[in-house]
Amino acid sequence: MAKKHYSENEIKQLKQNPNIVDVKKNQITYLPEFKVRAVKDNLEGKAPTLIFLENGFDLDILGKDIPRKRLYTWREIYDKSGELGLLTNYRGRKESSKNSKELSIEEQLKKAEAKIKFLEMENGIFKKARRDGKDGDEKETKLTPGERYQLIHETIQRNNLKRVCTYLCELAGVCRSGYYAWLDAKELRDSREKEDELYTELISYIFHQKNQKTGVLQIKMIMENDYCICMNHKKIRRLMRKYNLVTKVRRANPYKKMIKATQEHRTLPNLLNRQFDQEEPNKVLLTDITYLYYENGQKAYLSCVKDGCTKEIIAHYLSTNLEMSIVYKTLEHLALNSGIIQPNTILHSDQGVHYTNPEFQKKAKELKLTQSMSRKGNCWDNAPMESFFGHFKDEVEYKHCKNFNELKQVVDSYIDEYNNRRYQWGLKKMTPVQYRNHLLAA
Template sequence: MGKKEKFSLVSKAISDQPDLSVSHLCKYAEVSVSGFYYWQKRAFLRGESIEEELIKLIFHQKKSKVGAKTIKMLLVRKFWINVNLKKVRRLMKLHGLHVVIRKRNKYNNFLAANHEHKICSNHLNRKFKVQERDAVYVTDVTSLNYGKGARAYLSAVKDLGTQEIVHHQISKSPNLPLVMNGLDKLLERVPVEKRRKLIIHSDQGTQYTSAPYRTLMKSFGVIQSMSRRGNCLDNAPIESFFGHMKDELDLKNCKTYEELLTEVDSFIYYYNNERPQWGLKGKTPIECRGFS
């Protein structure tokens, strides 16, 4: 936690309980009293409230890639300040805090195909609202460009009940082991009774239509589901995760494959354990898993 965040916490504590000692609070927060008063004076001269200071702080810390909903949730989680969503949006507009939006894929504008796989049907059929954990998993593979023209591939499995990334694997090749390695261990952790009702949904990629992958699904008794051909919207939740991940990571600064592994692993830990989600009522996936 940076100094500005600590100053904001001290200021919030004083506003809630004026009788508290500034020196004791600053000592507890490990900041100087003079530094706190200097920060407070600067904020006063700018005519900004604590909320404005924190909104700008969060926005710039997240490299202009978080919207009003995420900022509202972080204000509650990190600073115990509950600000109306409309007010957050108004203050962001006032200070010119515009979210960096990734470019839309031009190929998504074409009419989506409706061809189901000959053997495996689209059992999920875009029923993405799932309340129970280990009921529906969605999976896919995406490419990761890093360094100077290097490329790796990430396979991820997402639990729609908790929005948690329950399994991921990275490889230099989009081969079958990329999606197979570790999948058996993931399924072994699911109780047998749940496993019989579990749906694992993917696109019609060659890894998922291969005989070894389909045999693994059958051996664990899970229901395999596939999107319609060329229809990315049928697997929107995992596509959305990949999009947010690429928005928030700066993979070009990863010069080696090992650095890429560390960066992606750190992000997925952050996504599961620390990143609140609006659809989970401000909880993280790990917190949601404890209630499901």
Template sequence: MGVSRSGYYNYFTEKNQHKKRAAHELADEAIKEIIFKKRIISEDVRKVHVKLKMTLENQYGIAYNLKTYSPHYEEIRDCMPNSKKRIRHVEWLKRQKEHRTCPNELQRNFKQGVAGKVLLTDITYLTYGNGKRAYLSTIKDAETNEILAYEVSASLSMDIALNTLRKLKRNHHHLTKDAFIHSDQGFHYTNPKFQKLVKEMGLGQSMSRRGNCWDNAPQESFFGHFKDETNLKACETLEEVKREVKSYMMYYNHYRGQWNLKKLPPAKYRQQLQKVA
């Protein structure tokens, strides 16, 4: 059948990994339901790292590595009876309902032949100076690879995602009527403020499957090129980081040719697509 032995086994390995990942996600959701809905944290647990593990094993027969709980440490800590940030069980449930995920409408169909339809967004960290950290939020046109909007911030607050959207609204008017923005299931994108602004801009919203970076691969790829081709370590201040980012965005959009864009830079490729349309 013309299939190599290595290709055959790689196919099944990937398939098995997908099944394992799906099973792990279901198990993780079950753990969260036990922790919060049955309130074991408010009745039995005082030290999260140890007693939570023992409670789950002894009362529910669930043996999990402590690292499994790490994504939920903040939520668990906030619900502790002696926590300064204690959130009552009903309030916690309300907060979870406010943050809503969206279906994966994109399904990795990144190239749909139209500029301004599929928009990808994400946030990455930037290390500069002597171990300092900043954050970069971008919105990328999946068809042309053009960065349509970006924001650099010293904080991961909601403003970094909201300001990126506002810049998109202010600077670009060539989006299609059925345009939608695709992201992961991060806090910023499930936040009601972000989703409200998306709707006000007339955009649809799509999200990757949980923990699956391949569902937003072109955006991740851009961050990789960005970090390889910039010299952030030479920057000492946030303002210098912003200048470095601005310089690279200009170079990337208008001068950096890409093989899969007929060797054209993103902005020129978009102009070519629009002429043909």
């Protein structure tokens, strides 16, 4: 039950009673002699309410439960300390409690020493956090409750301090009960730490097997499909952050505009408007060309066709030059895949010189492909194709290839792995080939 709060008018009326020393909004200090007299009357059998009424208290103002509560407290003090306890105790606190706050010189020195040791260790933690942080990061470093408990424990253990636990808890801004609960949970923390280490070994193995270029969602899918371990992606992210497993990601490069087409080259309208996935395999095909540098700065060019629905690379061709033959060969490989090209299949590309070429457009029509083009200089209009090239350059060590044949083997191997063994979050955690078979079976 909440304490009763007295109004200014009620406080004035209560102060008129000679048995009251002082009145505040939620506190009354009674005359010690009245407390002794009330306890003796109560011991003789008189009811608390009657005692207060006989001594001039208005129970409507004071509170009807107050007499019973006050007599209960006063009798406890009387049983322990007698009349002297009531005469020298105004709020149930012992007379010596005031004096107990006055510390001896030895105790003051002990607290000062504990404070110095604690602040030294705390400062050491903040310095380490600044060294580990990024340059120019001015974000304030804050300790979690667990880190504060650890700091208190290490301060006490390393410096062999005694009877300073309460003081250090106040200094750290945590409660003493929380600190002792933290100490009691040591076995549980140790078991969780061992479990984290075991899971991290597997995560680290997958992470380094993919040349440190595998993200959280990829690791989650690999663990589920290849190791039958179902783990929340947030826990994987926490463990990777805890053990400093940072995925290497590519930096965004400015989109390079293709060479302006000659007047005889004709651009075509954008039929997709970024609706790449139309929930039907082979309905939307995306194509583009990227460059690959390998040994001694040699350059090769990779042309690919990707299914917008299943994300599968249907056709690809690697060339040492950017002549028109690179896109013609890609179309030939596409035509060899029976059942891919259908009457309503759309072939989407950017406005590159290869795709605006009349000869290419003629060949596309012969294959009954409907051409669509991105807006000028807008890479987002062909985002899935750009995304594939980005993943390829992140995950494949093609720069170490010594010759063109070796590069071709690396490209063919990766595309085979991408289609058949690389799980994708957006494909219901399936590979592109599995997802295509799933859609066709449905």
